[in-house]
Amino acid sequence: MRLYEQPAHVLHDMLVNKEITSVELTKDVLARIDEVEGDVKAYLTITRDEALKQAAAVDEKIGRGESISFLEGIPGAIKDNICTKGVKTTCASKILEHFVPPYDATVTEKIQAEHPVILGKTNMDEFAMGGSTENSAYHPTCNPWNTQCVPGGSSGGSAAAVAAGTAIWALGSDTGGSIRQPASFCGVVGMKPTYGRVSRYGLVAYASSLDQIGPIARDVTDCAHLLNIIAGHDEHDSTSSAVAVPDFTKSLVADVKGLKVGIPKEFFVKGMDADVEKTVRAAVKQLEALGAEIVDISLPHTEYAISSYYLIAPAEAATNLERYDGVSYGERVDGSGIVEMMTNTRSAKFGEEVKRRIMIGNYALSAGYYDAYYLKALKVRRLVKEDYDKAFEKVDVIVAPTAPTPAFKIGEMISDPLKMYLQDVCTVPLNLAGLPGISVPCGYSSSHMPIGLQIIGKALDEATVLRAAYTYEQSQTFSKEMPELGGKKA
Amino acid sequence: MKVTEKDMENVAVLSRLSIPEGEKGKYTQQLNEFLDYVDNLSGVPTENIQPMAHVLPIKNVFREDVVKPSLDRELALSNAPLKEDGYFKVPKIIED
Numbered sequence: 001m002r003l004y005e006q007p008a009h010v011l012h013d014m015l016v017n018k019e020i021t022s023v024e025l026t027k028d029v030l031a032r033i034d035e036v037e038g039d040v041k042a043y044l045t046i047t048r049d050e051a052l053k054q055a056a057a058v059d060e061k062i063g064r065g066e067s068i069s070f071l072e073g074i075p076g077a078i079k080d081n082i083c084t085k086g087v088k089t090t091c092a093s094k095i096l097e098h099f100v101p102p103y104d105a106t107v108t109e110k111i112q113a114e115h116p117v118i119l120g121k122t123n124m125d126e127f128a129m130g131g132s133t134e135n136s137a138y139h140p141t142c143n144p145w146n147t148q149c150v151p152g153g154s155s156g157g158s159a160a161a162v163a164a165g166t167a168i169w170a171l172g173s174d175t176g177g178s179i180r181q182p183a184s185f186c187g188v189v190g191m192k193p194t195y196g197r198v199s200r201y202g203l204v205a206y207a208s209s210l211d212q213i214g215p216i217a218r219d220v221t222d223c224a225h226l227l228n229i230i231a232g233h234d235e236h237d238s239t240s241s242a243v244a245v246p247d248f249t250k251s252l253v254a255d256v257k258g259l260k261v262g263i264p265k266e267f268f269v270k271g272m273d274a275d276v277e278k279t280v281r282a283a284v285k286q287l288e289a290l291g292a293e294i295v296d297i298s299l300p301h302t303e304y305a306i307s308s309y310y311l312i313a314p315a316e317a318a319t320n321l322e323r324y325d326g327v328s329y330g331e332r333v334d335g336s337g338i339v340e341m342m343t344n345t346r347s348a349k350f351g352e353e354v355k356r357r358i359m360i361g362n363y364a365l366s367a368g369y370y371d372a373y374y375l376k377a378l379k380v381r382r383l384v385k386e387d388y389d390k391a392f393e394k395v396d397v398i399v400a401p402t403a404p405t406p407a408f409k410i411g412e413m414i415s416d417p418l419k420m421y422l423q424d425v426c427t428v429p430l431n432l433a434g435l436p437g438i439s440v441p442c443g444y445s446s447s448h449m450p451i452g453l454q455i456i457g458k459a460l461d462e463a464t465v466l467r468a469a470y471t472y473e474q475s476q477t478f479s480k481e482m483p484e485l486g487g488k489k490a
Numbered sequence: 491m492k493v494t495e496k497d498m499e500n501v502a503v504l505s506r507l508s509i510p511e512g513e514k515g516k517y518t519q520q521l522n523e524f525l526d527y528v529d530n531l532s533g534v535p536t537e538n539i540q541p542m543a544h545v546l547p548i549k550n551v552f553r554e555d556v557v558k559p560s561l562d563r564e565l566a567l568s569n570a571p572l573k574e575d576g577y578f579k580v581p582k583i584i585e586d
Contacts (some may be wrong), residue, residue: 098569099569100568100569102561102565102566102568102569103565105563109584128584169539195544195545195546209543209544209545230577235553238548238551239544239546239548241546241556241557251510269505286585301534302524303530304530304534306529307527307528307530307531308531310524310527311528312527318505322506325506326571326580327570327578327580328566328569328570328578329569329571330569330571331571332571332572333582335581336581337581337582337583337585338580338581338582338583339506340581341580341581342506343506343507343508344508346505346506346507347507347508347509352505355505355507355509355517356517356520358505358507359498359501359502359507359517359521360521361503362501362505363493363497363521366501366504372532373525373528373531376531376532376534376536377528377531378542378543379534379539379540379541379542380534380536381534381541381542382533382539382540382541382542383534383536383539385542385545417520417524418523418527420525421527432545433545434544434545434546459545
């Protein structure tokens with residue numbers, strides 16, 4: 001067995017016990033990158049030399065007999081919309097092709113304080129707009145389980161890297177499902193924390209009231225450790241929660257006896273893939289067998305969540321992306337006056353989906369349409385949230401599919417934006433309501449593509465979500481399985 | 491058709507984007523399809539519902555007005571497409 005196959009918590013113990021060095025581990029993961037990155041293309045930037053330097057420093061520290069933190073010396077990757085001081089951060093957009101942030105995002109700072117090995121920056125849909133990573137301005141990423149398929153998105157690079165063994169852990173961001181859906185497609189664990197749980201300072205904004213950074217990991221244990229590191233209030237993000245952060249590793253207890261698990265009928269929608277429905281229903285049975293109490297619930301406004309989301313998110317994006325004007329950073333395409341310069345810059349450097357969403361947003365916000373579209377969407381957003389408030393009076397967590405289908409083929413949906421938007425049907429309600437959710441592998445489709453189980457919790461109750469996810473994970477082996485790649489079983 | 495090509499051009503101007511002549515039809519059609527799609531919201535009764543711009547029960551977040559270190563000027567300018575004498579440089583804004 002190679003080192004890259006292990007989760008971080010196993011590697012951490014091996015480092016502590018001096019069974020391996022961080023340099024050995026890092027070289028093994030870099031060798032894995034050499035073997036399969038050409039097929040997967042999860043990365044936009046690989047910081048090989050810096051990674052080896054970081055690893056050597058950790059080994060020296062261990063050699064001096066000093067204790068190390070959980071993530072210390074363990075190689076991971078960061079989505080390319082999270083600012084990394086001195087390392088290019090492109091958002092997979094041509095408009096930020098040469099952008100080198102002069103500061104670290106708060107999560108980058110918190111992660112760096114643990115002295116991990118940073119392998120590089122991962123691919124994504126441009127500005128996190130998409131569900132397949134095909135909207136990257138540089139190249140699509142391929143699903144390690146079948147390189148003809150998409151890895152999901154927008155954090156497709158992060159999920160694919162963790163699945164392929166080209167990163168042990170990764171950070172992603174989730175505006176409408178962008179951590180959970182790729183985690184589902186790639187057979188890894190991905191968590192969107194409660195809105196406000198993790199600082200967004202230094203996360204390139206897409207839709208500020210919906211964006212949240214979270215971990216992508218091999219298993220629930222690693223996910224809990226990563227959340228411990230990145231969670232907490234930050235004076236640089238006034239929407240970050242001041243509520244105390246519990247130790248999430250205390251949730252790593254295999255026990256759901258008496259836990260009330262809600263099953264929302266609206267999530268098992270017509271048009272849902274039969275394999276997904278069968279697999280998720282089997283996982284619900286499994287939770288019941290483990291002692292959970294299954295409760296049928298209704299979230300009646302679920303069918304309106306997609307429409308609400310696809311008005312709110314582009315409206316916020318239209319505003320947020322005004323900053324790409326060719327003045328203070330990013331690319332510039334010259335023009336005769338300032339307006340022409342801005343128009344030339346944005347027209348040449350934004351991709352098609354980004355332009356589409358900016359224009360949808362500006363349309364929904366413009367005089368005469370504001371009430372009918374944007375304001376209406378905000379009212380429906382409240383109704384979506386109230387559905388969850390009511391449901392959580394009766395249940396502790398809600399369980400549903402993460403995505404309505406397994407990973408689809410590259411190119412299959414790219415020409416049909418509306419069909420692509422439907423991919424988010426199971427994930428966007430949580431962003432609208434600000435709730436935490438995790439995707440845990442729960443089986444495979446008939447063509448052996450991974451399927452994820454989504455566990456949704458009350459606001460700021462990631463602890464219960466993690467406990468349910470951990471209990472389920474311990475009862476099967478899906479999180480331990482890795483894809484065959486390059487004809488070689490991992 | 492709710493949105494015409496002329497409307498689409500106006501939205502593009504508001505967005506500081508120019509749509510190539512050959513693609514105006516496509517963007518217009520896609521915006522119309524999108525608006526048809528989200529039209530299901532119009533059937534949701536929302537008479538007494540307050541709009542919810544974000545989920546947090548916070549309004550203004552204040553802090554003491556004290557000077558703290560901020561980004562060094564050179565660093566702040568380090569990604570500028572064009573700069574001069576410590577300033578961002580842009581094409582002429584006010585016409586003669």
